[in-house]
Amino acid sequence: MLGHATAASAAEPTAGYPEPVIQWGVQKGETCDDIAKVVYGSAKHVALLHRYNRIGCGPATPLPEGLTLVLPATVTSIPDARIKGAYPEVKAKPPGGAWVTAAPGMPLGSNASVNTLDAGRADIEFIDRTRLVLSPRTLVVIYGTASRSRVSRAPPAAVELEDGEVKAALSALRGGAGASGRASDRTPLATVEVDIKGGGRISASSRDTVVQRKGERTTVAVFDGKAGVSASGRTVEVPRNHGTRFTPATPPAPPRPLPPAPAWATGQGPDIFLTEGDAGVFTASWKPVPRATAYRVEIARDPDFNDLVAREEVAADVLAFRGERLPLGAYHLRVRAIDQEEYLGIAATRVGHLLQATQQGGQIGPRQIEASPYGVLRLGPSNALEMALDDGPYGPLVERLDLKQRQPEVIHLRARGGASDASPAEPTTIRLVYRPVTATIDAPQATPGVPLQILVRLTGASGLDVPTRVAPQLRVHMPDGVRTLPLDPTSRAADVATFTATLPLPASLAAPVRIDVIDDRGALLGTTHVEPLARPEPPPPPVPKREPPPPVLGAWMPMLGVSPVLDTLWLPPTLPNAAAAGAAIGRTDAGWVGQGQARVTGSFGPVGFDAALRSTAIGDSTLGSNGWAGVRMRVVRLEGSSFELAPAVRVGFPLTDAGPATRLEPSLAAAGALGQFSWLANAGLRLRLQTDDTATIPSIHGFLLAGATYEPISWLRLHSAVDAHLLQGDAVRVGFGLGLEAGGPAFVGATVRLGQGIDEGQGLFTGQLTLGLRQRAP
Numbered sequence: 001m002l003g004h005a006t007a008a009s010a011a012e013p014t015a016g017y018p019e020p021v022i023q024w025g026v027q028k029g030e031t032c033d034d035i036a037k038v039v040y041g042s043a044k045h046v047a048l049l050h051r052y053n054r055i056g057c058g059p060a061t062p063l064p065e066g067l068t069l070v071l072p073a074t075v076t077s078i079p080d081a082r083i084k085g086a087y088p089e090v091k092a093k094p095p096g097g098a099w100v101t102a103a104p105g106m107p108l109g110s111n112a113s114v115n116t117l118d119a120g121r122a123d124i125e126f127i128d129r130t131r132l133v134l135s136p137r138t139l140v141v142i143y144g145t146a147s148r149s150r151v152s153r154a155p156p157a158a159v160e161l162e163d164g165e166v167k168a169a170l171s172a173l174r175g176g177a178g179a180s181g182r183a184s185d186r187t188p189l190a191t192v193e194v195d196i197k198g199g200g201r202i203s204a205s206s207r208d209t210v211v212q213r214k215g216e217r218t219t220v221a222v223f224d225g226k227a228g229v230s231a232s233g234r235t236v237e238v239p240r241n242h243g244t245r246f247t248p249a250t251p252p253a254p255p256r257p258l259p260p261a262p263a264w265a266t267g268q269g270p271d272i273f274l275t276e277g278d279a280g281v282f283t284a285s286w287k288p289v290p291r292a293t294a295y296r297v298e299i300a301r302d303p304d305f306n307d308l309v310a311r312e313e314v315a316a317d318v319l320a321f322r323g324e325r326l327p328l329g330a331y332h333l334r335v336r337a338i339d340q341e342e343y344l345g346i347a348a349t350r351v352g353h354l355l356q357a358t359q360q361g362g363q364i365g366p367r368q369i370e371a372s373p374y375g376v377l378r379l380g381p382s383n384a385l386e387m388a389l390d391d392g393p394y395g396p397l398v399e400r401l402d403l404k405q406r407q408p409e410v411i412h413l414r415a416r417g418g419a420s421d422a423s424p425a426e427p428t429t430i431r432l433v434y435r436p437v438t439a440t441i442d443a444p445q446a447t448p449g450v451p452l453q454i455l456v457r458l459t460g461a462s463g464l465d466v467p468t469r470v471a472p473q474l475r476v477h478m479p480d481g482v483r484t485l486p487l488d489p490t491s492r493a494a495d496v497a498t499f500t501a502t503l504p505l506p507a508s509l510a511a512p513v514r515i516d517v518i519d520d521r522g523a524l525l526g527t528t529h530v531e532p533l534a535r536p537e538p539p540p541p542p543v544p545k546r547e548p549p550p551p552v553l554g555a556w557m558p559m560l561g562v563s564p565v566l567d568t569l570w571l572p573p574t575l576p577n578a579a580a581a582g583a584a585i586g587r588t589d590a591g592w593v594g595q596g597q598a599r600v601t602g603s604f605g606p607v608g609f610d611a612a613l614r615s616t617a618i619g620d621s622t623l624g625s626n627g628w629a630g631v632r633m634r635v636v637r638l639e640g641s642s643f644e645l646a647p648a649v650r651v652g653f654p655l656t657d658a659g660p661a662t663r664l665e666p667s668l669a670a671a672g673a674l675g676q677f678s679w680l681a682n683a684g685l686r687l688r689l690q691t692d693d694t695a696t697i698p699s700i701h702g703f704l705l706a707g708a709t710y711e712p713i714s715w716l717r718l719h720s721a722v723d724a725h726l727l728q729g730d731a732v733r734v735g736f737g738l739g740l741e742a743g744g745p746a747f748v749g750a751t752v753r754l755g756q757g758i759d760e761g762q763g764l765f766t767g768q769l770t771l772g773l774r775q776r777a778p
Contacts, residue, residue: 018127020073021052028065032057040075048072051127054191078127079107081142083114085123085307090134091115112142116164123306130192133306135212138164143195162197165212199248200231207304210344219245221258221344243343259337259345262286262295265319271352272385272413272428276364279327280354283366285320289337289345292316296344298334299323303349305334313338328354330384351415355382361464362435369411371432372460374469374519377401388412388427404469404521408432435460437470439517439526446532449507455500456487456517458525462495471520474501479511487517505532550641552576553671554680554709555719557770559737559751560612562586562595564623564660565697565758566733570705570721572680573634573646573669575601575608580749580772587763593619599770606634608646616656622696624658632669643672648684661697662689680721681706696758698728707737717741723755733758739768746773 014021024035032055033043040048046057052070055063083092083106092102095111102114102122114134116122122134124142134140139162194202194211196218202211206225211218220229221243229236229244234251238244242255265285273280282299289295294313299321301307309331310323321333331352337345357364357379361372371377379387380397388394389408397413414427442455454474458466466472467489474485487499503515509532517525553572557580561567579600586593596615602608610630617623630650637644650665667684682705688697707721718740725733735755741747749770757763 016129017052017070018078019076021070022073024069024071026063026065026067026069029062030065031060031062033059035063035069035071039071045075048075051078052129054193079109081108081112081124081126082106083108083122084125084131085121087121087308088119089117090120090122091117108142110143113139114142115139121308121311123308131306132192132194133167133308135165135167135311138166140164140166141197163213165210166194167208167210196231196248200229200246203228203230212342212344214342216247216249217245218247219243219342219344220252223258223346241346245341245343256343258343259289259292259339261346261348262289262335262337264348264350267426271350272430273352273354273366274357274364274369274430275328275354275366276356276358278356279325280356281366282323282326282331282333282352282354283321284333284335284350284352286335286348288316288319291339292337292345293340294338295319296334296336296338297321299326300332300334301329303332303351305332326354328356353382353385353413353415355380355385355413359463360469361460361462367428367430369430369432371403371407371434372437372464373403373407373434374437374461374464375403377403384416385413386416387414403434407434437461437464437519437525439472441515441517441526441528443515443528443530446505446509446513446530448505448509448532450505452503452505452513452530453500454503454515455498456526458497458499458517459495461497466492466497470525472499472517472525473520474503475516475518476503477514477516478506479509480506550574550637550644551673551678553641553644553673553678554707555717555721555739555749555751556580556741556747556774557582557599557749557772558719558721559739559753559766559768560584560597560599560614561753561766561768562588562593562617562623563758563766564626565701565727566723566725566735568665568682568684568686568703568705568723568725569610569612569628569650570680570682570707570723571601571610571630571632571648571669572671573608573632573644574606574637574641575603575610575632576774577602578772578774580770582749582768582770582772584766584768586757586766588617588620588623588757591619592763593617593623595623597770603634606637606646608632608634608648610650613655616658622658624660625655626652626659627655628652628665630665638672641671641673643670645670652686661691663687663697664689676711677708679706679708701728702726715742715744719751723753727758735766745776746771748772 013019032046032049035049036043036046049055049057049069049071051072083102083104085104086102090102091099092106093099093113095109114122116134116136116138119136124132191203191205196213200218202220204227206222206227208223209227210221220227220238222238222240224240227238229238229252231246232249232251236244236252236255238255241258243258244252244255246252263286265287273282293316296313298305298311299309301309332349333352334347334349336347359369359371359377360375362375363370378400380399382397385397386394387397390410409432411430412427437458437460440457443452446452458472464470472487474487476483476485485501485503487501490500491498513530515530516527519525554570556576556578558570560569562584581598583594583596595617599612601610612628614626616625628650630648632646632648634644634646646669648667648669652663654660664687665684667682669682671678671680685700685702688699703725705721705723707719709717709719711717720738723735727733733756735753737751737753739749739751741749751768753766754764
């Protein structure tokens, strides 16, 4: 009756177990007592056979032949179970002790209790690697087996459920697990026994059976394998994806199908979400299930949903899940419908991966990357994913992608080995939208020969090491060729980087200059044209300052009487440029006489000249023809000819034998202008230079002439003057003249004089008419 045992090293625990174990192959007719005596030396250690095996031991009851048992290598005492996970607050109570806060790793002995309270969850792992997952508001009692192993043919229950929900999750196999410790679909599953307080038992050969107790009613949902449900003397077998319910007073209902799994709104996954930080967002949505009153949503770190992150029951109108601030890694999402009879439905599951991604000069979104063509994209690391760029093949995840070397439009991500699946999941497509880096160039108009100061602003460079990754520089198109210039960084503000450069310009520059900003690969980032300033024209030669033409002071052609003695001329310091011919009439001793005349005056700068010719008088042959010629030098001229002064000398000479004797006339002329008025005075002497046989010409006489002019309009001038003569022998002669001159360059003049003649018999009236040409001031 001796079976065969395979020994394990006593020095170290066997892999997957908390202690060294051996395997025992049951021979025909062997009982639990027989095996305990052989392995441990006494039948009193038979309880050790229940530690890793769900078997029924009774007196003289043989075990099934060929059954493989896992047995402790030696007699040891270890807890029946341990708390594998507890969140956020779970209470545990050892036998006969007080309630304490449960923590992962806490041992649970026989008759220990675990309570998840209102919001807690707990994961209990038994020595035989079966597991129970407790929902909120669940109270269980851990059963020991040693005291019952000799009195019960049936395997003892692992737990007793007082209230709440447990999930029976098996990992041990009858006859042993494979190397991974997981059961295969073709290997018979071990059974987990759950007693319901008040009556009822569930024997679940299943990896996923959920037992819920609310009040007196217990609901069982089997999602894998099968479960036997016993109550009130009746047992039903519940197959996969079916459920039943009972109370202590009513037997189990016939198994009925569970609510169907919700259909995902978008594909089957896996979902891969990018996040820049150490945590991210996992989202999913599903389609409504008919007659659902609520949904249970669970997210876990493992495919068996033992390491739960969150579990919520939501209303029927909630059809989406959003998990925020989840640490990086893989997550499993499960959604079940709950129908009107509170049956928990078949699960829809999908896998999500939160993958870290960082990018210089861009932004990361769950499904899109706003990238800079000069940035570096960093992904992962993750051994669970593989990727493809654009239409390329899949390969391991590239943790560093330099976008300067390659700029894919899309990145495809999928679970590693997805192409070999019978129904491969759709890959997650991440689109890359490239944000260009552009340059604006500020440069003033170019001045030939003067260095040009250039300011460059680069936008779209946020987060980039611009001098290294972009390395901008200037490319300048000059008339004599193309040259490149470095750019010096000056400042950085948010998305804008500023650079400056100085461009020397030749003095001969005449054509526009094109300025480009390029990167280190020659790609154009911005351009502008700078027009050269026109060469300054040479300054015009200085215009010599010309004095304005002086105003004409006095009359253009003053009175020239018929008397050879009183014919002094009223002339200004600056003589006008004019010429005239005319006639004068007057009364002498011989009666009325007339005399023709021609005169000319002019100036060259301060020097003036004058000349006058008179014909022999008509009506008095004693008045012969004579002429006068003179010159003067202006010595004073104030601004605007407000005052002028000039000495003058004139010479009179006979032109016929009857003409008057030769005379010399020194004089002084003073005059001034005041707006439309001018005044003029002449004072001088006449000296006879030869003998006068007629005795009509005094040897000396002095004279004074003074008067004024008024020009009301540009073509008309009025004048008046008083003349006084002191003759030889103290004789004095005085006269008063009035006249006008009218016209432009050609003008006419008329003058009359009223006054004494040389002799008493001569008349008081002398008149003059002239017609002339003149040069007027512009």
